[in-house]
Amino acid sequence: MPMIGMGTCCRRDPKGRREFISALEAFYATGGSHIDTAQSYDNHADVKQALSAMERDQVWVTSKVNMLAVTSHKTADQQVRAAVESSLIELGVDQVDLMLLHEPACENNWQREAAEASKQLLAATKGAANSSAVVVDDGINVAAASRCTVEAWRALVKQQHSGKCRAVGVSNFGVRHLSALLGAGLPLPAVNEVEFHPWVSHEQYRLVEWCHRHRVAVTAFGSFGSSRRVKRGNALEVPAVVAEAARVRGVSAHEILLAWTLQQNISVIPQTNSLAHMRSNLAVHEIRLTGSEIKQISTLGGSAYPKDWKEYGKIIHKLTVKP
Numbered sequence: 001m002p003m004i005g006m007g008t009c010c011r012r013d014p015k016g017r018r019e020f021i022s023a024l025e026a027f028y029a030t031g032g033s034h035i036d037t038a039q040s041y042d043n044h045a046d047v048k049q050a051l052s053a054m055e056r057d058q059v060w061v062t063s064k065v066n067m068l069a070v071t072s073h074k075t076a077d078q079q080v081r082a083a084v085e086s087s088l089i090e091l092g093v094d095q096v097d098l099m100l101l102h103e104p105a106c107e108n109n110w111q112r113e114a115a116e117a118s119k120q121l122l123a124a125t126k127g128a129a130n131s132s133a134v135v136v137d138d139g140i141n142v143a144a145a146s147r148c149t150v151e152a153w154r155a156l157v158k159q160q161h162s163g164k165c166r167a168v169g170v171s172n173f174g175v176r177h178l179s180a181l182l183g184a185g186l187p188l189p190a191v192n193e194v195e196f197h198p199w200v201s202h203e204q205y206r207l208v209e210w211c212h213r214h215r216v217a218v219t220a221f222g223s224f225g226s227s228r229r230v231k232r233g234n235a236l237e238v239p240a241v242v243a244e245a246a247r248v249r250g251v252s253a254h255e256i257l258l259a260w261t262l263q264q265n266i267s268v269i270p271q272t273n274s275l276a277h278m279r280s281n282l283a284v285h286e287i288r289l290t291g292s293e294i295k296q297i298s299t300l301g302g303s304a305y306p307k308d309w310k311e312y313g314k315i316i317h318k319l320t321v322k323p
């Protein structure tokens with residue numbers, strides 16, 4: 001899988017469709033060869049259009065099964081298979097290079113649905129002893145819920161065996177979820193796509209370490225700091241160590257953050273509409289940070305968090321130093 005890809009999330013404005021397709025085409029023309037999409041981004045048709053102008057074997061396509069839509073009303077196997085098959089049709093490909101379970105989120109649906117079923121059963125039997133068919137813990141069928149993620153993963157592994165997915169993986173899975181897959185005797189995912197930037201928690205660093213130790217590749221989103229995280233803090237400036245690393249190399253702070261991620265053997269998928277940013281993002285593998293810089297950037301989490309993501313983006317952009 002190419003270590004530098006292009007994200008495609010969340011541009012829903014229909015007027016932006018042409019711009020979006022042009023950006024993917026420009027990314028490919030600039031040498032980019034990895035596109036990250038998902039069922040829930042609702043852009044498979046646009047990705048298909050962009051792919052029609054590309055050599056299929058020259059581009060790596062990652063998509064994701066929308067786990068928020070997986071309910072307990074059908075088997076996980078049926079739903080994951082349907083999600084993969086419809087994604088292939090929407091993308092106009094015979095095989096997707098990497099299909100991920102987008103999040104371990106079906107647990108919530110299954111817990112809610114199991115709780116509702118339990119309530120109905122208890123009401124029907126008026127609490128009679130023969131309600132033991134459902135294991136209720138505070139109204140929640142815990143066993144069914146934790147099975148759901150494992151069953152969805154088992155189903156996705158089957159899709160890989162059927163040849164519809166070249167590789168399979170997960171996204172937003174924690175060590176708890178990955179351990180459950182191991183415990184079920186299933187192969188581990190090829191990739192775990194997670195939020196990763198210098199401001200993530202120690203737990204996220206431990207997750208990356210766990211993945212690498214178990215030979216699960218890691219892809220980062222939110223490389224410049226995500227809205228959820230950056231809203232927690234106070235400072236609105238590029239950390240001095242990032243600014244200095246950018247200044248001495250004549251590159252931007254964004255490039256330094258991507259290089260910092262790549263040098264930890266984590267692939268990146270920044271999204272951009274700008275040709276200049278595409279070019280610089282694709283070239284970040286040429287930037288070599290020193291061990292000391294990597295360490296200093298890695299300890300930023302305990303210090304400052306910019307307040308607002310958009311504001312942070314603007315400020316980090318302003319401070320960009322170009323040759």
Ligand SMILES: NC(=O)c1ccc[n+]([C@@H]2O[C@H](COP(=O)([O-])OP(=O)(O)OC[C@H]3O[C@@H](n4cnc5c(N)ncnc54)[C@H](OP(=O)(O)O)[C@@H]3O)[C@@H](O)[C@H]2O)c1
Nearest residue numbers: 007008009036171221222223224254270271272273274277
């Ligand atoms: N698996 C998941 O749950 C999950 C969650 C979130 C995102 N994702 C994936 O990750 C991708 C990235 O999303 P993200 O939230 O991490 O956003 P991001 O790509 O980190 O940030 C996008 C913003 O960064 C700017 N940008 C990109 N490269 C730049 C550069 N070199 N210099 C200056 N600005 C630059 C873009 O503006 P310009 O257009 O002006 O360059 C855009 O405003 C998504 O598109 C999606 O594919 C996955």
